[in-house]
Every structure is written in C-alpha cells, then in structure tokens.
Amino acid sequence: MIKYLPYCVLLLLFCACDQPYRKINDREMEELAVQDTLVSNAKWMVLQAGESPQDKFPQLLVKTLQSDKCYLFNYDCELENSLTIRHYTLELILGPEEKRRKNGIWMYAEFYTEGTFPFQNKGTRFAVDSMPKSWNKKNPTREGMYYFEGNELKLFSEQSDKKFNEARKSGFYFIPNNGKLFDRIYLNGLD
Structure with missing residues (x-):
C-alpha cells in the first residue's frame, strides 16, 4: 500500500x-x-x-x-456575467495575413489516429484561415461552433474545447466572435 x-x-x-x-x-x-x-x-x-x-x-x-x-x-479567464466565468482553452493563432478572419475564424480540422493498439496516438491537425472555396454567404455571429456541410454552416455545438474534441469530426469549422473555444465555470460550483 x-x-x-x-x-x-x-x-x-x-x-x-x-x-x-x-x-x-x-x-x-x-x-x-x-x-x-x-x-x-x-x-x-x-x-x-x-x-x-x-x-x-x-x-x-x-x-x-x-x-x-x-x-x-x-x-485566460474573463467574467461573462454575474454567475459565469469563461476559461479560454484553445486560441488558434493566425498568420500575418488575416484576410479570412471575418468576425471569427475559419479552420480546417483533421482528426487522426496513428499506430496500432496499444500504441495508438490520437490528435488533431489544424489549418487555420482555411475556408471552403464555395462559401460566399455571411458568417454567423451567434455563439457556437459551426460545421460546414452541404454548402451550409450548421450549428454544431457549444463553443467549447470539450465538445470539439468529443465530436472528432474532420472538416471545415467556423468559430464566431473572437474565434476562441472556451469552457464555462459557474460560480455556484466553486464551494
């Protein structure tokens, strides 16, 4: 023991x-x-x-x-309202040419698994500032994480790192506003 x-x-x-x-x-x-x-x-x-x-x-x-x-x-935390604090978990770094950043960030995410059990390695490759060539509509501003499918942006889930990693869905994503993923910390849960 x-x-x-x-x-x-x-x-x-x-x-x-x-x-x-x-x-x-x-x-x-x-x-x-x-x-x-x-x-x-x-x-x-x-x-x-x-x-x-x-x-x-x-x-x-x-x-x-x-x-x-x-x-x-x-x-990396900020007050959202009188009950909630946001903890920003993933900030995607943009290059010097931020042409495609329009009130948010476009990115391509590729989820991968390499190796064989028990030596598997899982991860995500990101291509920030990558957007579908066929997209010519207005980007959403409502909070959330959007997935591009069938020439449409579909509200995929909340704008959190946890939900993004749970989904493990490769493709184009749009994250509005400041383009950051975050988790919420509720002040009621601190005690």
Whole structure:
C-alpha cells in the first residue's frame, strides 16, 4: 500500500493543476492589489486584482462570502456575467495575413489516429484561415461552433474545447466572435 503512495500523490497533483484557478490563503490575498469590484452579492464578490494598482494584466479574484474562500483565476479567464466565468482553452493563432478572419475564424480540422493498439496516438491537425472555396454567404455571429456541410454552416455545438474534441469530426469549422473555444465555470460550483 505504501509503495503506491508516491503515485497517488503525483496523480492528485496532476489533477489539481487541471483547474484554471487556485484557492489562495489570506497572506496571498493581502499581496494582491484590488483594482475593481465587478460583482458583489450575498454569495460572492468578483474582483479584478493584480500585483499593483497599476497592473495592466489583472486577474479575476472570487471571494465566497459564505465559506470565506478566495479563488484566483488564470489570465485566460474573463467574467461573462454575474454567475459565469469563461476559461479560454484553445486560441488558434493566425498568420500575418488575416484576410479570412471575418468576425471569427475559419479552420480546417483533421482528426487522426496513428499506430496500432496499444500504441495508438490520437490528435488533431489544424489549418487555420482555411475556408471552403464555395462559401460566399455571411458568417454567423451567434455563439457556437459551426460545421460546414452541404454548402451550409450548421450549428454544431457549444463553443467549447470539450465538445470539439468529443465530436472528432474532420472538416471545415467556423468559430464566431473572437474565434476562441472556451469552457464555462459557474460560480455556484466553486464551494
């Protein structure tokens, strides 16, 4: 039993790093400079905090008022509304010629599996700024992930990395607005 303890500790550390936020203690909280209060209600406060009051890249800080816990979010998180924080998971890098970026990003994704069991390797190849030659319509602006099929863009799923990887469907995609995939973190689930 004891010989497996180091593996269990490593597994716990690996799983703990999977969240885009971390719980901070009172000492760490005191080291932050609060710049702005974004949300304040009976359950929590969402603050913008940085290393100094002039920090140009502040982070979100959530303080739960009932349990008195504080959570510091990564830089790739932003407040969506008073209940939800967006964690951007996949940002597709565009080249210097962003001709095809029209209120979003077109891309071609090819899902592949290489090798044989038990040595299989699964992955995705991306061609960003790739769009179908036959597309000449207006791009959608409604949030979501769109799949090109039959000369139409069909709302495929929510705009999340998880849904994109679950589908494993090769082809052209359009991701509107800022062209990023994200996951939602609901503040009710922090405690």
